[in-house]
Amino acid sequence: MDSISHSIDNVRFLKDKSLWVRKETLNIHRIAQDTRLASSLSAVEIFVVLFYGGIINFDPKDPRWDSRDRFIISKGHGSISFYPILADLGYFNMQELKRVGKEGSFLGAIPDPIIPGYDTVNGSLGHGLGIACGVAIALKRKGKDEKVFVLIGDGELYEGSVWEAAMFAGEHGLDNLIMILDNNKACMLDYCKNVIDLEPIEEKFKSFRWTTERIDGHDVEQLYGSLKGLKEKRGERPKLLIADTIKGKGVPFLETDPLSHIKNIKPEDIDGVIEGLK
Template sequence: MQILETLKEKSKFIRIETLKIHKLAPETRVSSSLSPIEIFVCLYYGNIINFNAKNPEDENRDRFIISKGHGSISMYPLLADLGFFDKDELKNVCKDNTFLGAIPDPIIPGYETINGSLGHGLGVGCGMALGLKLKQKEKNVIVLTGDGELNEGSNWEAIMFAPQHNLDNLTLIIDYNKVSMLDFSKNIIDLNSLNKKFEAFNWDVYEIEDGHNVKEVYTTLNSAIKKRNAKPKVVIVNTIKGKGVPFLETHSLSHILSIKPEDIDNLIMEIENAK
């Protein structure tokens, strides 16, 4: 399928551009931003999500809330590539007089909400989904969280709320990279059997075994988001934190680590040459 080749190429492109941004702005959370790249790519380049780059607040858009905002710097090159803003802005990340900071906010075209404090995105998404249903608008609300973020109690209030109100226009995507800020997630709060937890709360559950396989990500997200059966949907995406950077992929502190500038060029060459 041509679409899968496009998604592979765009994933490689976004991974390289994310590393370039991190070289310019080492304060960005690079590990968290590398794990959801295929999710972002499939949603936008796979035409799963409805958006309008020239009018980001178009009433006919789907709403995409990136609750793990710090871990979405990889959205910057994607949004620029799609025409939400000028590509030259990517040279200014974290500099004075730019709207592209280390933690995104709604001043950036393409972002819906303030994403600095974890645990609020799903609740906001529930409100948007309920509002759209009451207005009888057939639009999707998609929320991306990290797995460590699920330690926040506010998420579980939303998880109880959504099925009671039959929010089948709501899809939660969990970037399940299994590393929190200061350790492996299992050593802080073990989310083992996460699928069973959501089933118990009456969610429609999907799981992606390899969150870096664009075929699996594209097929599952496309099916889940479009489904309407009076239940909210959750897609648990098994990813690797720091994907593409070997020393980050296995490090318990990858969330707060930076890559040395002199190493980034070598990493980019390896990614470019990978089949």
């Protein structure tokens, strides 16, 4: 594994960034209570490693740069934690983070493609993988080496359209497609295992001719190693990285609540929660 583990500074950098992103996500939630906090917190390290770890090629000054790696955030509602990253990297001004959900802002509780850095409509689940398959076919057709990354949630796997696309990707050997599953174990009303158990996820995708890996989705070293390896790997199979995460990561009462998806933190309690972050 080509890991950055030998570089203590890089690991610390990614961990520090993750902590900062969590704080900023909570600050956004303070002013925009309609944001889905718990599912945004589970994906923090995934966003951080992709964008600060040098996995994804991007250009904040030219969000639709033709040579960028494509990134489709299919679990759009659970990506509020991507806002501070986009601002920090220069896609838009940091001051915009203080206007989420306010009149005239382009940053909503659900992100739309009017936001620099978002390419697709992501408010309804189950669309991203199919679109990513189309993009992957297009890139291959054009002879381009850029990759297509998709972020999907585990609850999203209940959508039938995901499996239409999963079959398609395997059949067409889309090895330029890397799907990251934010496997935070819960959907809106309960833990997934109590709704319809999604496991064994790896076997399901393997049977559709995908390559799979499974890691701790909050461990930046594991994320970096797997994502870098999967990006470079060829072999005529689409790739799935199952990132086992915790919904509401960093906020103890959310981490243990099966209803965390719809739980808010009152604005007056945000400072206390931020102080408790590790």
